[in-house]
Amino acid sequence: MHDWPLLSLLIWLPIVGGFALLALGASRARAARILGLLVAIATLALCVPLFLGFDRADGGMQFLERVPWVPAFGIDYHLGIDGISLVLILLTAITTVLTLIGAWSSVEDRVPVYYAAFLLLEGMMIGVFSALDAALFYVFFEGMLLPMFLIIGMWGGPRRVYASLKFFLYTFLGSVFMLVGLIYLYTQAGSFEIAKFAGLSLGRMEQTLLFFAFLIAFAIKVPMWPVHTWLPDAHVEAPTGGSVILAAIMLKIGGYGFLRFPLPITPDACMEWAWLVVLLSLVAVVYIGFVALAQEDMKKLIAYSSISHMGFVTLGIFLPFALLEQGATDAARLAVHGAMVQMISHGFVSGALFSCVGVLYDRMHSRMIGDYGGVANVMPRFAALFVLFAMANAGLPGTSGFVGEFMVVLAAFQASPWIAAAAALTLILGAAYTLWLVKRVIFGAEANAEVASLKDLQSHELLTLFGFAFFVLLLGVWPAIAVDLMDASVVALLTRLGFGGN
Amino acid sequence: MNEFAFGLSLLLPELVVLSGLCVLLLLDLWISPSRRGITHFLALLTLAFAALLTLREFHVPGEVGKAFGGMFLRDAMSDGLKTALYLLTGAVFVYGRGYLAERGLWKGEFYVLVLAALLGMMALTSAGNLLAVYLGLELMALSSYALVAFDRDAPKSSEAAIKYFVLGALASGLMLYGMSMLYGASGSLDLASIRQAALDGSASPELLRLGTVFLIAGIAFKFGAAPFHTWLPDVYQGSPSAITLFVGSLPKVAAFAMAYRLLEGGLSPLLEFWRPILIAIAMLSLSLGNVVALAQSNLKRMLAYSNMLHVGFILIGLSSGTTYGYASAMVYTLFYTVAAAGAFGTIVVLSARGFEAERIEDYRGLARRAPWHAFLMMLLMASLAGFPPLFGFFAKILILKAVIGAELIEVAVFALIFAVVGAFYYLRIVKLMFFDEPAEERIPAPAADPAVRFALSVNALIQLLALFAWGPLLAFSLATFS
Numbered sequence: 001m002h003d004w005p006l007l008s009l010l011i012w013l014p015i016v017g018g019f020a021l022l023a024l025g026a027s028r029a030r031a032a033r034i035l036g037l038l039v040a041i042a043t044l045a046l047c048v049p050l051f052l053g054f055d056r057a058d059g060g061m062q063f064l065e066r067v068p069w070v071p072a073f074g075i076d077y078h079l080g081i082d083g084i085s086l087v088l089i090l091l092t093a094i095t096t097v098l099t100l101i102g103a104w105s106s107v108e109d110r111v112p113v114y115y116a117a118f119l120l121l122e123g124m125m126i127g128v129f130s131a132l133d134a135a136l137f138y139v140f141f142e143g144m145l146l147p148m149f150l151i152i153g154m155w156g157g158p159r160r161v162y163a164s165l166k167f168f169l170y171t172f173l174g175s176v177f178m179l180v181g182l183i184y185l186y187t188q189a190g191s192f193e194i195a196k197f198a199g200l201s202l203g204r205m206e207q208t209l210l211f212f213a214f215l216i217a218f219a220i221k222v223p224m225w226p227v228h229t230w231l232p233d234a235h236v237e238a239p240t241g242g243s244v245i246l247a248a249i250m251l252k253i254g255g256y257g258f259l260r261f262p263l264p265i266t267p268d269a270c271m272e273w274a275w276l277v278v279l280l281s282l283v284a285v286v287y288i289g290f291v292a293l294a295q296e297d298m299k300k301l302i303a304y305s306s307i308s309h310m311g312f313v314t315l316g317i318f319l320p321f322a323l324l325e326q327g328a329t330d331a332a333r334l335a336v337h338g339a340m341v342q343m344i345s346h347g348f349v350s351g352a353l354f355s356c357v358g359v360l361y362d363r364m365h366s367r368m369i370g371d372y373g374g375v376a377n378v379m380p381r382f383a384a385l386f387v388l389f390a391m392a393n394a395g396l397p398g399t400s401g402f403v404g405e406f407m408v409v410l411a412a413f414q415a416s417p418w419i420a421a422a423a424a425l426t427l428i429l430g431a432a433y434t435l436w437l438v439k440r441v442i443f444g445a446e447a448n449a450e451v452a453s454l455k456d457l458q459s460h461e462l463l464t465l466f467g468f469a470f471f472v473l474l475l476g477v478w479p480a481i482a483v484d485l486m487d488a489s490v491v492a493l494l495t496r497l498g499f500g501g502n
Numbered sequence: 503m504n505e506f507a508f509g510l511s512l513l514l515p516e517l518v519v520l521s522g523l524c525v526l527l528l529l530d531l532w533i534s535p536s537r538r539g540i541t542h543f544l545a546l547l548t549l550a551f552a553a554l555l556t557l558r559e560f561h562v563p564g565e566v567g568k569a570f571g572g573m574f575l576r577d578a579m580s581d582g583l584k585t586a587l588y589l590l591t592g593a594v595f596v597y598g599r600g601y602l603a604e605r606g607l608w609k610g611e612f613y614v615l616v617l618a619a620l621l622g623m624m625a626l627t628s629a630g631n632l633l634a635v636y637l638g639l640e641l642m643a644l645s646s647y648a649l650v651a652f653d654r655d656a657p658k659s660s661e662a663a664i665k666y667f668v669l670g671a672l673a674s675g676l677m678l679y680g681m682s683m684l685y686g687a688s689g690s691l692d693l694a695s696i697r698q699a700a701l702d703g704s705a706s707p708e709l710l711r712l713g714t715v716f717l718i719a720g721i722a723f724k725f726g727a728a729p730f731h732t733w734l735p736d737v738y739q740g741s742p743s744a745i746t747l748f749v750g751s752l753p754k755v756a757a758f759a760m761a762y763r764l765l766e767g768g769l770s771p772l773l774e775f776w777r778p779i780l781i782a783i784a785m786l787s788l789s790l791g792n793v794v795a796l797a798q799s800n801l802k803r804m805l806a807y808s809n810m811l812h813v814g815f816i817l818i819g820l821s822s823g824t825t826y827g828y829a830s831a832m833v834y835t836l837f838y839t840v841a842a843a844g845a846f847g848t849i850v851v852l853s854a855r856g857f858e859a860e861r862i863e864d865y866r867g868l869a870r871r872a873p874w875h876a877f878l879m880m881l882l883m884a885s886l887a888g889f890p891p892l893f894g895f896f897a898k899i900l901i902l903k904a905v906i907g908a909e910l911i912e913v914a915v916f917a918l919i920f921a922v923v924g925a926f927y928y929l930r931i932v933k934l935m936f937f938d939e940p941a942e943e944r945i946p947a948p949a950a951d952p953a954v955r956f957a958l959s960v961n962a963l964i965q966l967l968a969l970f971a972w973g974p975l976l977a978f979s980l981a982t983f984s
Contacts, residue, residue, distance in 0.1 A: 070973035072980055073900070135899070139890040146884060149929075153937040161937055165929060172925055176918040180911065183899060187907045 005065050006050050007079040010089065011127045014043050014096075018119035021112045029111035036115030037100050043122065044093040054086055056484055059492030061132060061195075069136070074191040078133040083486035084259060084340060084493075085129040088252055091347045092129070094471065095248045096122040102355050102464035103241045106362045107155060114155060117147040118241060125249050129256065134182045135192040138175070141257075144250065145171055148242065156237040163230075163237035170230040174220035178261075181213035185265070198264040198496070211269035214262040215277070221254030224277075224314055225284040228307045235303035236367070240358025243299065247306050248351035252343045255313045259336075259493065263317070267497050274321035277314055282422045284311030289429030293436070298357045298367045301437055302350060305393060308426060309346045309401075313339045315423060316408040320497060322415035329499045335411035336490045337483055342404025344482055345392070345475055349401055352389040352468035356382070359461050360441075363454050369440050373447030379456045383442045385465045390438045392472045394431040400475035509569030512576045514559075515552040515584060516624050522548030523617035530610025538608055545595055545613040553588040556581055563981035568630065572692055575630040578982040579762070579832070583627045583755055586836055590752050590843050591620050596957045597847040598744030604856065607653055607742060615652075616748060619645035623756035629763050632681045632691040639677070639724070642756055643670050646749055650741045662740025669733045673723035680716025683709050684768070693768035700771040711775055717764055718779055724757040725813045726806075728786040738806035743853055743860070746802055747846035750809065751839045754816075758835040761820055762828060766983075773823040780821035781913060788814035788920040795927050801862050804927060805845060808886065811924045812838040818917055819901040822908040829979035830900035833972070837885075837897040844882045844961040848875060851954055854947070865931055867940030872947060874955075876935045878962035885965035887928035888921050893968035900976065 017039030021032050055062060061080035069077045081089065100118060107114050124147075127140035145168055153164035182192070184206075189196040202210070220227045231251075235243050262270055285308050292304035316339025320332035359382060360375070361367055376383035392399035395406075405426065412420035446452040457465070475482060510517075522545070530541050560581050561567060567576040594616060602608040622641030629635040647670065651663030685691055687709035688699035699705035723730040738746050765776060791810025798804035816838070819831030852859035852868075852875065859865070869876040885892035898921065905914045968975075 070976060072973060072977040073903070075973075139895070142890040142895070146889065149932075150936060153933060161933055164937070165926070165933065168929060169922065169926060173919075173922045176922055177915070179899065180902065180906065180914050180918060183902050183906050183914070184911065186903065 004049075006046060006053075007063050007065055007081065007126075007130045010043060010046050010050070010093075011079075011123050011130070013046065013123070014039055014119040014126075015123035018116040018123065021116035021119065024112045029108070032112035032115050033100075033104060036112075036119060037097070039119055040093075040097045040100050040122065043126075044097050047090055047093045050081075050086065051090065054081075054083070054485065056083070057488055059083075059488035059490075063130075064132075069133075073135075074186060074193075075135040076133050076191075076193065077136060078193065079130045079136075080132045081130050082492075083489035084256070087340065087344055087482050087485055088129045088249075088256055089126050091252070091344055092122060092125050092249050094467070095244065095347060095351050098351065098355075098464045098467045099241045099244045101460050101467075102244070102358065103239075104460040105458065106240055106358060109155065114151070114239075114241070117151050118245065121147045121151075121245060125253070128253055132194055133192045134185070134194050134197065137194070137260075138179060138182060141253065142172070142175060144253075148246065148250065151242040152234060152238045155239040155242070158237075159233070160237040163233040166230050167234040170220055170227070174217040174227070177213040178217035181210045185210070194260065194265075197261075200265070202266065204268065207266040207269035208272070211262050211266040211273060214257070214266070215273075218254040218257040218261075219280070219314075221257065222251060222310050222314060223254070223307060224280050224311070225288060225307065226280075228284070228288070231307060232300050232303040235306075235354075236297060236299045240354060240361065243354040243358070244351040247302070247354055248347040251306065251310055252347060255310070255317060255339065255343050258314065258317050263493065264496055270318070271321050271324065274318045277318040278322065278419065281311040281315035281318070282419065284308055285315070285423055285426045286429070289426055289433065292433045293429065295433075296369055298360075298369055298437065298441070299354070301369075301433060302353045302357065302393075305430065305433065306346065306350050308430070309342065309350070309393075312342045312405055312408050312423065312426070313346075315339070315419075316342065316404075316411065319408070319411050319415055319419075320494060320499070322419070323411070324498060326414070327499070328414050329494065331411045331414035332494050332499055333487075333490055334407050336494065337486065338404050338407025338411060340404075340486055340490070341400070341407060341475070341479055341482060345400035345404050345472070348468050348471045348475070349389055349392045349399075352385075352465060352472065353393060355461075355464055355468065356386045356389060359457065359465075364450060369437065371447070372441040372451060374442075374444045374451060375454065376442045377446055378452060378454045381462065382457050382465075385469055386442060387438055388469055389472065390434045392476070394434040395427050398473070398476050400472045400479070403476060403479045509574070512559075512567045512569045513574060515556045516621060516628075518552045518555060519548060519617055519621050519624065522551075523614050523621070526610060526617070527614045530614070533610070535608075538603075538610070541610050541613055542595060542599060545617065546592055548617065549588045549592050549595075553585060556584050556588070563978070563984070572694060573631040573634045574625075574628050576628055578978070579759070580624075580627040582978065582982065583759055583832075584624055586839070587620060587623055587627075587752060587755055590755075590839060591616060593843050593847060593957055593961060594744070594748045594752070596953055597747060597850045600951055600954065601744045601850045601853055602742070604854070605653070605742065607744075612649075612652065615645045615649050619649070619748070620752070623752060623759075626756045626763075627759035629760070630693055630767070632684065632693065632696075632768075635760060635763065636674075636678065636681065638756070639720075639760065640674060642753065643674065646670075646753070649745045649748060650737055652745055653742045656742075658740040659742065662737045665740075666733050666737045669723070673720050673730065676716045676723075677720030680713040680720065683713030683716065687713065693763060696768045697770060700769065710769070710772060714769055714772055714776055715779070717769075718776060718783070721757060721761045721764065722783050722817075724753060724760065725816070726809055727783050727813045727817060728790045728810055729783075731787070731791070731810055734809065735803045735806040738802045738809075739800055739860075743802065743846065743850045743858065747843060747850055750805065750846050751843040754813070754835055754839050754842075758816060758820075758831060762832075765820065766823070766828060770823070777821045777823060780817045781910070784814040784817035784821065785913070785916060787811070787817070788917055792920045792923045796923070798927075799862055800860055801849060801865070801931070802846075802860055804862065805842065808924060808927065809842070811920065812842075812886070814920070815898065815901050815917060818913060819904050822904045822910070824904065824908060825980060825983045826900075826907060827904040828983040829976065830897075830904045832979045832982070833900055833975055834897040836975070837893045837968070840961065840964055841882050841886050841894065844878070844958065844965070845886070847958050847961060848879050848882070851875070851958055862931065862934065865934045866938045868935040870940055874959075878958060879935060880932050881962045881965050883928040883931050887925040889925070891966070891969050893965045893972065896968060896972045
């Protein structure tokens with residue numbers, strides 16, 4: 001199995017499957033659902049040998065594939081993964097399967113195109129996580145936008161056109177600066193290989209400019225305050241599946257990008273400007289937490305909560321720079337691990353919450369909190385799962401949401417108690433907006449006759465939510481399963497940043 | 503005598519096109535309108551034959567054939583560009599047939615004029631002498647004027663032709679004036695000699711610079727770059743769509759070849775002088791064209807303004823004056839002409855049964871009416887917007903690499919920001935096609951001619967297939983200009 005080009009298969013199987021679905025024609029809904037799900041499951045199955053064959057002790061790139069693509073331009077089709085990419089690829093494959101199961105009955109219009117768009121997205125997202133060539137990375141990075149643009153624009157809500165264009169142009173604008181940066185690095189390094197970029201010795205001015213080029217691109221993707229405004233719009237208008245993928249995976253590409261590009265390539269500029277990123281992250285955590293508290297729309301609330309949670313990710317990624325002077329290697333390791341665990345956890349939790357909102361929306365065609373109340377009386381199974389995910393979102397110990405935040409806060413304490421204090425505010429704020437949401441939607445008396453006539457979960461919805469619940473709990477009680485995979489890679493990254501070995 | 507015969511054999515493709523158009527001109531008089539298919543077929547045959555002759559003696563990079571004492575050059579660039587020109591002309595014939603037939607414009611003269619313009623472009627790509635440049639330019643321009651006026655009873659069409667003619671004549675005059683200065687300064691019409699004279703300082707630098715300015719004005723006019731763009735929107739909109747298809751795509755290839763022959767072949771010692779001029783024109787085109795394109799409601803007009811975005815990129819590539827710059831500009835030119843031919847081709851194909859699919863509104867809900875055409879149009883629009891993994895993206899990063907390599911990073915950032923603006927109006931078309939419901943009025947389904955469908959599909963899918971082909975294309979271009 002080791003000789004198989006596993007990564008290429010993982011990328012191209014869904015893409016080819018997506019095109020096959022497009023060729024089915026617009027009317028064969030049932031066939032498209034089955035075929036689409038089979039392709040997604042096959043992709044997930046391909047992750048098993050990847051997971052088993054991965055050498056956890058090795059912090060370098062594994063499963064390498066390299067074919068010259070455009071020799072005249074120094075571009076290779078160069079794939080490989082380390083622990084950081086591996087966990088994100090697993091997250092992608094799992095979430096796509098769950099999303100496609102969840103979409104079984106919620107989309108009736110142009111089903112083959114819908115499923116095809118998700119498969120194309122899956123392939124390209126795996127491509128982003130496994131590309132070792134900057135040009136290839138950029139192609140996948142940008143290529144994702146078009147299927148997502150179509151998903152929001154074709155199956156979205158009433159303001160879908162505004163939301164999809166805003167999403168597209170925002171992200172596109174961010175990434176063009178990165179493109180200039182990547183081409184500049186290419187002219188210096190003579191090749192698009194990311195590892196070669198990291199080996200360049202760049203001047204202070206160059207590093208600063210490059211750092212900001214990357215910062216703009218990835219900050220928009222994450223999204224960080226104040227460039228987050230596209231996210232609530234996109235989430236509110238996107239169909240359920242689109243929201244799930246957007247929150248669970250696409251946002252993670254921003255965090256992943258930070259780990260892959262600015263940290264190793266422009267470490268001095270990162271050091272110099274880490275305060276800015278930390279500050280913006282804390283603003284996201286605290287201020288956006290308050291914003292979430294004020295939302296009337298469930299999807300918007302979860303969208304703002306996503307921004308707030310992603311603030312922890314950027315905080316964890318840039319905390320090591322605050323710890324470098326003390327040489328606190330263990331704390332830095334904890335911070336980066338925390339950021340990664342938070343990404344995975346947020347992937348499952350936010351995916352699950354958006355699926356829950358989708359379940360309600362399919363029945364009531366409303367996302368407004370005010371239209372609900374007392375759902376627990378008529379949908380007990382749904383209510384149980386929803387409360388579980390809400391608890392995970394609030395960071396309850398035993399769920400995955402606790403682990404990442406705890407690790408980051410712990411590391412932040414080493415850097416500065418003030419950072420830790422501000423970050424820890426989220427435990428209060430997160431609990432406040434999430435539990436208040438639960439109280440208003442789930443508990444109490446049935447709000448109106450429509451709520452009273454709601455039907456509990458259908459089997460495919462149950463399957464999706466159980467899937468998410470499984471991973472939320474698994475990561476909550478046994479985070480080592482993810483941490484062990486990443487540890488060698490994280491240590492390798494920190495060593496490059498100047499931390500002593502352990 | 504021997505030398506003359508040798509030189510003439512280099513011109514075989516041109517001779518084939520010339521004799522083809524003469525034969526068609528006469529033959530068409532004896533063919534009844536109901537059998538005009540013969541003319542169509544013979545025109546395509548002429549192209550195929552010319553292509554065969556070009557490919558049979560394809561000059562690999564580094565190999566240069568000269569005829570008429572260096573007036574006519576045949577090298578890898580000319581052969582490569584000519585091959586592209588044949589294919590695009592063939593596409594023009596295939597797409598235009600149904601459109602013209604329906605409007606009573608399907609006449610033999612269409613083929614004759616297009617072939618004449620093609621001949622002019624071929625002469626331009628091979629020009630090694632100012633006279634040859636001017637001859638090719640005028641042959642192309644005069645045929646284009648007549649083509650724009652092809653629907654002679656339509657006021658809009660005639661108006662466009664008059665505008666085109668008057669401004670075109672002015673541009674030709676400017677160019678001729680510039681050429682006279684180069685001649686005066688160097689004492690030669692031969693581009694290689696002019697270059698030599700500029701290098702060794704025997705020519706008056708002031709006069710050369712003044713001449714260069716006039717030549718660049720002419721080049722910018724042919725590209726449709728600001729501030730010489732005013733003819734462009736009216737001509738694009740006023741011509742019958744099948745003619746817009748021709749005028750809006752192929753001449754860019756010729757303009758690129760002309761720019762290269764003049765600027766690199768003749769005036770490369772003045773690089774430092776003409777570079778800022780090109781950059782200024784490019785920046786003006788990028789900003790003006792893009793912003794005005796946002797406000798258009800007619801698709802042909804929007805594409806006319808967006809043409810300036812792409813011309814801006816081509817000029818930026820040329821301005822770097824390096825092997826890489828020329829190669830990237832050539833790749834970009836080829837990308838743009840193919841994509842523009844596809845976009846105008848879609849307009850032509852969708853304009854069936856007396857309906858003109860010109861307004862942007864007409865594309866509302868196209869994905870429901872004609873899913874395949876909508877998909878192809880989406881590919882074209884996304885590629886023009888510079889979206890990976892399509893051709894337009896690769897063409898753009900080549901240009902960016904060239905300018906960043908020439909230490910002009912601010913130019914690259916400027917161009918990219920306007921590329922994002924461009925993405926907006928291209929995406930708007932995608933949005934209309936896919937997100938909106940079809941308009942109330944009944945819009946006819948596109949023509950179902952399989953040849954048209956096939957050609958259009960290939961044309962649009964090239965944007966995607968470039969994923970695999972742009973490496974070799976780049977390698978060829980780099981070898982050509984090194």
